[in-house]
Amino acid sequence: MKKLILTASLLAIAAGAASAQDVVRMGTEGAYPPYNFINDQGEIAGFERDLGDEMCARAQLTCEWVINDWDSIIPNLTSGNYDTIIAGMSITEEREAIVDFTQAYYPPASSLFMGMSEDFTLAGAVVAAQTNTIQAGYIAASGATLMEFATPDETVAAVRNGEADAVFADSDYLLPIANEDADLMIVGEPVQLGGGVGMALREGDARREAFDAAITSMKADGTLNALILQWFGPDAATF
Template sequence: MKLILATTVLALTASAAFAQQTVRMGTEGAYAPYNFINDAGEVDGFEIELGNELCSRAGLTCEWVTNEWDSIIPNLTSGNYDTIMAGMSITDERDEVIDFTQNYFPPADSAYVALSEDADITGVIAAQTNTIQAGHVAESGATLLEYATYDETIAAVRNGEADAVFADRDALVPTVEESGGELVFVGEGVPLGGGIGMGLRESDDELQETFNAQVTAMKEDGTLNELIVKWFGEEAATFE
């Protein structure tokens, strides 16, 4: 009986240790090049490669979970996954609900894109719901049209529902390039937010410290900047 009990305890202990080594990483899978679903049906992008590298350096196993953007914070706090890596800007409002690591992408401009350079960026503007861009448009006096996904904001411009879309410039660059001249940048860039960081539950201090240490290491050895340039190009904002 003692042998059976001892074996059971060891099995449970090993199981618990394994569970602690697996981190469920929440992402949207719809915001290239930060995160997207590739042709093989797998999550891919800058944040996926970065997240896997952070986990590897920390001796953890990443398990990626996709979730729609508008419920991505509630599903973190309810325990559906352990982190958010989804192009999420660090803001005071979000920091009241969840915690963040230090930023793994520096503060960068948001921008307007339209079908012509003389588009009215004070008119009807499309933005993804629950983003800092949507908040900026709402405060700017323009008419805000909110959509659940980034792709829907681009479609709104193309079909004439909106005069322009307002989003992260780094997400808009490949969209504009792939449009073959159909879409163009309009006006000046607008700096918003404190950079992009990994979201965590406020109770996960140890996990936050673990990932902070690895982000710091990647900044110091230059590999984080290398990943940024790989996914966003030479003109992307990097860490000094």
């Protein structure tokens, strides 16, 4: 279940050694549409795929995509299994302590509860969330009963089968699901969490500046906003 067991070693932390790398391995989850997912052709697709390819092109880096389970996605970065995480990861203080983030490429999004019935109160409820997400941390601190799953899909399935009263996740992930499934609806109040979504690199990795510059230039010429609107719909928050 965990790919980190395959390779457990750390790449040189020194910036000099890092810049000698000619291939950048981009780690993503591949199970969080529309951020990133495996499409019907069996390729990694989604907002972050398009964004990442564009960033690599602008930073003049050769990039390669790697899939890794969410719950081990940070340990595998620090141990050098790949060089970046671009997987809808919100920028938080706890994560900042372990990895370096680029500037946000997606503005702070609200998190929503999705359930099967309108009468939902957080206190005393059983809420499903994905392991190691800011949403899971929020539920654990709130006093509600947290049910953790390894993949986002399983959290939604837990609500459908009644195991959990609601699922708590990014609005961009939940809204398309709620819109298409008559049984599921958004319940409760939206919650603002995190400081936007950024790309994570190992601490001290010099390529962070290159990616940061690429995001800045994409923000400046409007390509980033165009991508956001393309993948998240016309109502999405832009820069």
